[in-house]
Amino acid sequence: MDIVFIGFGEAAYHLCAGLRTTGDLQIGAFDANVSPALQQRADQQHVTLFDSLENACRDARFVVCLTSASSALGIARKVLPLLVAGQTYVDMNSAAPTVKQAIDQLPRPAGVGFCDSAVMGTVPGNNHRVPMLLAGSGAAAFAEAFTPRGMQLTVLEAEAGAASAIKMLKSVVMKGLPQLLLEAFQAGEKFGVLDTLVASLGDSLNGKTVEQLANTFTARTLIHAKRRSAEMDDAVTTLEAAGVDATMTRATQGQLDKLAATDWASLLGPDGSDMDFRTAIAHLTAHV
Structure with missing residues (x-):
């Protein structure tokens, strides 16, 4: 998988809709509450829905969390131990910088990057072109992979938390x-x-x-x-x-x-x- 979303709500759906227009891309998602409507939306965008976090994260180059600020740290605690060198965990939740810093400080395998992503506009209507600020060890890798696909990504020369601040x-x-x-x-x-x-x-x-x-x-x-x-x-x-x-x-x-x-x-x-x-x-x- 090129990218997997943890949480497949409105924001993730519209990001996928935009990315789908940029060429071949393997997109997956895991959502704890799969409804018929969510399944239909995933099918529309050719998004593979996984039945567990473990399966979702296994081969994903980028794992993107888009759930809520209140759940961000808890989900990171579950996901980071599942990752291996070469993978990058991206938190796009609208959360305080202290939350992003806490995620960055969680134990994770060597070679796993973390990207603090701050979405600076509304996703519906902009889709994948919504402006984002990126910070942290995984910011450059995420930008390198998705800027060519039209994502409006600005990498800050700063540690995780700066983008959300x-x-x-x-x-x-x-x-x-x-x-x-x-x-x-x-x-x-x-x-x-x-x-x-x-x-x-x-x-x-x-x-x-x-x-x-x-x-x-x-x-x-x-x-x-x-x-x-x-x-x-x-x-x-x-x-x-x-x-x-x-x-x-x-x-x-x-x-x-x-x-x-x-x-x-x-x-x-x-x-x-x-x-x-x-x-x-x-x-x-x-x-x-």
Whole structure:
């Protein structure tokens, strides 16, 4: 087998559907819960379903786990002892980097690689071309085998856990930012100023890149934390007056209060407001 999936759910099915278009490929799968619908999907993509982990892993060049974050470590404990030199275990679950690091630290036979894979988009619609970040000892081998088949794989020169760290930290922003917008937009609707609020935000952001925004906000947030915390007090009052849950804004105020306990203006120096975000973050991590 060229590749075997542990777990044959939606993501694995769509990856197989894409890979099937790239030429001859031996694909297998093992799933603990084989239903008639799952069997039909496997048949559609000419995927061999195995009746045990042992049989599934025996001759697979790459064994890919696509089950869940909660089961990832437990499955790795079962699979890794079954592998032999030349095989690579790939964990594609959306899990914390600590989980991927724990998998990498499990005992495994010499010559068995491990690849931490972070799927950075939706698989349905993209199929095998969904962007992925790879890290760990088995990353290069996986990329070498499947990049020629159209998979969008970026190998990080880093240990296992790095790929998943990027995915999780991106989620902090991409999942957190909409919550802030929802909080502000609800109040904007209540006050009858939603469209003007959106336009004003657009003027402030003004097409800036993430790096430009980081350079604008990072050092200034540290230096002016006390004043901004006071402003958040009024922001909370505004939200609550509109009957909006101010959880995110209260959390922002709490973080600003913590930052205000340090004299950042002195630490960052007279030109601190113009400090690039990387230097400012280095100062922050050194003092927190």
